[in-house]
Amino acid sequence: MTLLHREPRTSAPAGAFDRRLIPPMILGSLLNPVNSSMLAVALIPIGLALGAPPSDTVWLVSALYLATAVGQPVVGRLVDAYGPRPLYLTGAALVGLAGALGAVAPNLPVLVVARVLIGLGTCAGYPAAMYLIRSEGQRTGRNSPSGVLAALSVATQVTAVIGPTLGGLLIGVGGWRTIFTVNVPLAAASLVLGWRRLPRARVAADAEPSDADGAPSLARGARLDVPGVVLFAATLTSAMLFLMDPQAAHAYLLVVAAAAGVGFVLRERRAADPFIDLRLLGGNRPLIATYLRQVLTFTVSYAFLYGYTQWLEAGRGLSASAAGLLLLPMFVTGIVATSTAGRRPKVRGKLVVGSLAQIAACLVLLLVVGSATPIWVLVLVAVVAGIPQGLNGLANQNALYHQADPARIGSAAGLLRTFTYLGALAAAAANASFFAGGADTAGLHELSVFVMACAAALLVLTLVDQSLGRIGVPSAPKGTS
Structure with a gap:
């Protein structure tokens, strides 16, 4: 059985992206980063209210990262198989329920459960958006929709920056529980938009898996590689649990991760329809480099943010x-x-400028910032740090769009988010290490050195990757935006 894509109820003009899809795409994609970033200003108020030390409240951060990192490629694979609509609607409903649970949670463990559910519920938004962009590219013949990708980047990357501001305002108005309550209206809006505007899908037996141009396979088999998913989840969960609290007593988690990882590789290499096609991925070195850059990008981003x-x-x-x-x-x-760089499909320049800005921000933190630093200097740091927030994630996303197997765009996009949260977990571990005695200036300076090293590695990886220079260079009129 395979899957057919059916257009929305009123067809968009031929050759033009259906802009009615943009609001649900944007809203679904921003649910995850806004929930990640709002919590940055709520950790201390939550700890004070529930009597929990920072070593416990950090689980509110890590739980969402863990759930999202494991869930994104799984949900992305399901989006490839069943289409975006059912996964999008299910995820939105779960986010609403989790927001209500967090608003009434009596203790930290229940709050952690709410964060896990939010993480799982927000897994569908980004893979669904990338699937829709690719399917619209197939329909319109425009395989480089830079403007739409830029709009999506505003939601997925810049929303992570506005989150602390929004979270701070919500806490000031109604206390820390409001950062959970706000998910209820956001989820309701996602449900309404998703129900009214996302294309429906139907099962049929006479569809071909892909077109002659290698366009996205909108007719994928509905099978899911359950053993591969389980082994992937076991590998990633064990490794991430160790990263959350790296110490000798937890070394057994690395053994579990290694064993599950070997099993995962063996399974995926033999499966007829693998969860993650390792043979295809292994032959796609540019995509692997993009995933590595994503880890570095968000190690820096989240270490700075939190x-x-x-x-x-x-x-x-x-x-x-x-x-x-x-x-x-x-x-x-x-x-x-x-907005300035978004419509330009080239990615190398974005990554170079973004990584240099990260290094500059770290130098200011290391050499200038202290407990009595004037507010205008702190504002300057935020301005400089905003440059990579707007460029690096956008560049990696655009690179993935061009490098991924079109038939697996949902799972590839989900895996990009997995590497995002691997970086976020590395950042959380760094913050916990450098702020072990409290978030003081000495710890901030040590953290700045670590972040600067990661930014330098990102710059080097960008400069040595020659494949980036070919992205955004039109090879035929069809590839223009």
Whole structure:
């Protein structure tokens, strides 16, 4: 049995992207980053309210990352198989339920469960959006929709920056529980838009798996490689649990991860329809390099986002609302950077400028910032840090769009998010290590050195990857945006 794609109820003009798809795509994609980033200013208030130390509240961050990192490629594979609509609607409903649970959670363990459910519920938005962009590219004949990809990047990358500002304002108005309550109306809006605008899918036996041009396979088999999924989840979960608290006593987790990883490789190489086609992925070195750049990009991004925000509150003595507002220039700069560069399909320049800006921001933190630093300097740091927020994620996303197997665009996009949260977990481990005695200035400076090293590695990986120079260079009129 295979899957056919059916257009929305009213067809869009031939050759033009159906812009009615953009609102549900954007809203579904922003649910995950906004939930990730709002929590940055809520960790201290939650810890005080529930009597939990930072070593416990960090699970609110890690739980969402873990659920998302494991769930994204799984849900992406299901999007490839069944189409975006059922996964999108199911995920939105789960986010709404999780938001309601978090709003009434009596203790930290229940709050962690709510964060896990939010992580799972937000897994569908981004793979569904990439699937729709690719399917519209097939329908319109425009395989480089840079403007739509830029709009998606505004939602998925820049939303991560506005989250602390929004979170700070919500906490100031109604307390920390509002960062969970806000998911209820967001989920309701996603359900309405998804139900009304996302294309329906029907099962049929007479569809071909892909077209002659290698366009996305909108007619995928509905089988799911369950053993591969289980082994993948076991590998990733064990490795990430170790990263959350790396110490000798937890070395057994690495053994479990290695054993499950070997089993996963053996299974995927033999499966007729593997969950992740390792043979295809292994032959796609540019895509592997993009995944590595994604890890580095978000190790830097989240280490700064959470580390700098915690220092603003604990080391600089600002309130949660003030810390959120102080990050607002980063949001504005990110929007400007994405809007300016978004319609240009080339990616190498974006990554070079973004990594250099990361290094510059780290140098300011290391050499200038202290407990008595003037506010204008802190604003300057946020402005500089906003440049890579607007460029790096956009560049990696555009690279993936051109490098991934079109028939597996959903799972490839989900795997990109997995590497995003591997970077986020590495950042969380770094923050926990450097702020072990509290979010003070000494810890911030040590964190800055670590982040600068990651940014330098990102710059080197960008410069040595010659394949990036070919992205965005039109080879035929069909490839123009």
